[in-house]
Amino acid sequence: xxxxxxxxxxxxxxxxxxxxxxxxxxxxxxxxxxxxxxxxxxxxxxxxxxxxxxxxxxxxxxxxxxxxxxxxxxxxxxxxxxxxxxxxxxxxxxxxxxxxxx
Amino acid sequence: xxxxxxxxxxxxxxxxxxxxxxxxxxxxxxxxxxxxxxxxxxxxxxxxxxxxxxxxxxxxxxxxxxxxxxxxxxxxxxxxxxxxxxxxxxxxxxxxxxxxxx
DNA sequence: ACATTATATAAGCGAATAAATATATAAATA
DNA sequence: TATTTATATATTTATTCGCTTATATAATGT
Numbered sequence: 193x194x195x196x197x198x199x200x201x202x203x204x205x206x207x208x209x210x211x212x213x214x215x216x217x218x219x220x221x222x223x224x225x226x227x228x229x230x231x232x233x234x235x236x237x238x239x240x241x242x243x244x245x246x247x248x249x250x251x252x253x254x255x256x257x258x259x260x261x262x263x264x265x266x267x268x269x270x271x272x273x274x275x276x277x278x279x280x281x282x283x284x285x286x287x288x289x290x291x292x293x294x
Numbered sequence: 295x296x297x298x299x300x301x302x303x304x305x306x307x308x309x310x311x312x313x314x315x316x317x318x319x320x321x322x323x324x325x326x327x328x329x330x331x332x333x334x335x336x337x338x339x340x341x342x343x344x345x346x347x348x349x350x351x352x353x354x355x356x357x358x359x360x361x362x363x364x365x366x367x368x369x370x371x372x373x374x375x376x377x378x379x380x381x382x383x384x385x386x387x388x389x390x391x392x393x394x395x396x
Numbered sequence: 397a398c399a400t401t402a403t404a405t406a407a408g409c410g411a412a413t414a415a416a417t418a419t420a421t422a423a424a425t426a
Numbered sequence: 427t428a429t430t431t432a433t434a435t436a437t438t439t440a441t442t443c444g445c446t447t448a449t450a451t452a453a454t455g456t
Contacts, residue, residue, distance in 0.1 A: 193308055193376070197299045198299075198413095200299040201296055206296065206299075219434095229415075229417085230432080230433070230434090231415080231434075233433090250423090252432095253422075253423045253433085254423095254432065266372050273295070273367065320403090322401090330444095331445070331446065331447085333403090333446075333448095334444070337404090338444090340404085352452095354453070355401060355402050355453045356401095357404095
């Protein structure tokens with residue numbers, strides 16, 4: 193319970209979850225959108241993964257992350273209350289940096 | 295949203311909320327149950343209050359805290375998933391340290 | 397007014413956390 | 427096999443957090 197809330201008590205991780213609500217993303221796409229270093233993204237994803245809020249799936253050289261959190265009955269409502277990030281995903285696609293292989 | 299989750303990402307504060315689910319408590323009662331210093335309890339209560347998860351009410355020399363959190367649609371479910379603390383309250387009463395003035 | 401009890405705030409210390417830099421692993425491709 | 431691209435881990439440093447001790451404020455009672 194503590195680990196779950198720790199995972200969500202960071203601005204960047206809440207933003208990552210809002211982005212994953214739109215669609216699955218790989219690390220390099222998150223680096224592009226969030227404008228932080230790749231190791232920083234990886235460490236955030238590890239925390240979210242340890243808290244069982246995301247799942248990872250490898251596709252070729254990329255690792256895609258998707259929302260999970262099915263074990264927390266309130267997580268769904270938390271996700272709903274996050275602001276929409278569809279605009280940021282749109283900009284990623286417009287910039288031509290969306291990974292297409294998936 | 296970050297502040298809300300930070301407030302809940304501590305074992306002691308989750309325990310305090312579980313205790314308040316049973317009934318309103320004042321600081322000195324929490325000190326007795328939790329076996330930590332009075333300033334430590336006050337500091338936890340300030341964080342919970344800043345996150346709008348508890349309300350305070352003065353009654354004579356005591357300050358009683360009660361659950362709030364009405365602005366978070368998921369908080370109710372989080373509370374439900376906390377373990378029952380009624381046994382600890384029962385022990386407090388048995389020890390004669392329950393504040394009765396209220 | 398003074399002493400007692402309850403609570404809050406401030407300062408300081410050790411532990412946990414976040415982020416950057418450097419390095420390692422893994423897959424794809426020439 | 428060597429190189430490039432993507433991701434993970436390790437290390438270091440700076441910040442944050444929780445707790446304690448000390449002090450301040452507030453209410454009660456003598």
